[in-house]
Amino acid sequence: MKQNYLVLFLLIPLQVFAQKTNNNYECIYEYTVKTANAETETYTAILQFDAIHAKFVDYAAFQLDSLMQTGQATEEQVKKAEERMVKTAYYFDQTTFVNVADKSISVYSVIPPSLYFYQEGMNGISWQLTEEIDTICGYLCNKAVGEYGGRTWNAWFSSEIPSQFGPWKFGGLPGLIMYACDTEKIHCFKAITFRxxxxxITAPKISNSITTSREKFIKAKNHFEENPIANIPTESITDMRVEKGDGGSNSIFINGVQVRLRTNGYVPLEIK
Structure with missing residues (x-):
């Protein structure tokens, strides 16, 4: 008989797992979006986690941050990493940081020309476990179903990796979430490397960000992406520059914040 359980973002003890290695872990995900014009965009992001923290960020941003942490990077190396981040065709523009001690998820994102910050609790998803199993990235996984952001999500987690975390804002299952996809298969996160x-793991350091609420941010973000250039208030522009790239592609910055134009349109990750 199929057994269903409700899991409210469980705080699973990871002390044993942590003591075995005294280390943190990283899982690289391929994030795909099926756009309104039937194109598929592929992003690469990474989850860093230990027993009580998790950070999910675009892989190009992670590479730059890792380089800076060494304290030995040359100016040329840093410049190349910054250029790589700017020129990344599909850039995941949300950084999430989970702190189990505070039971919070901190979200850093952008609506040009400003940077934004908001927090939400860790109990945002009620999962229903199923008996379905699959193998993802070489790990045996179980399936759970939950609702978040106006979408229903199928999540596959592996008890072989006893972590309560997952990509983006997903978590609260008895194992690392290796795959999460909405039921319409528009937004999908799939693990491709675990190491x-x-x-x-460091908390994001984003200066001059505007503190807001999740509800206000999602509403403003989804409206802005409908027509980015037109939706930037002209009175807010103090500086604008265009950097020419290879192949005729240009990068636009307003007040130092990059405006990433979506040639395939925008499909909101969160509807509400």
Whole structure:
């Protein structure tokens, strides 16, 4: 008989797992979006986690941050990493940081020309476990179903990796979430590499950000992305520059914040 359980973002003890290695871990995800014009965009992001923290960020941003943490990077190396981040065709523009001690998820994102910050609790998803199993990235996984952001999500987690975390804001299952996809298969996060941590986990350091609420941010973000250039208030522009790239592609910055134009349109990750 199929058994269903409700799991409210469980705080699973990871002390044993942590003591075995005394280390943090990293899982690289391929994030795909099926756009309104039937194109598929592919992003690469990374989850860093230990027993009580998790950070999810675009892989290009992670590479730059890792380089800076060494304290030995040359100006040329830093410049190349910054250029790589700017020129990344599909850049995941949300950084999430989970702190189990505070039971919070901190979210850093952008609506040009400003940077934004908001927090939400860790109990945002009620999962229903199923008996379905699959193998993802070489790990045996179980399936759970939950609702978040106006979408229903199928999540596959592996008890072989006893972590309560997952990509983006997903978590609260008895194992690392290796795959999460909404039921319409528009937004999908799939693990492609799992490894021991290569750099320490650090909280994001984003200066001059505007503190807001999740509800206000999502409403403003989804409206802005309908027509980015038109939706930037002209009175807010103090500086604008265009950097020419290879192949005729240009990068636009307003007040130092990059405006990433979505040639395939925008499909909101969160509807509400």
């Amino acid at each position: 021991q941590g290569t750099t320490p």
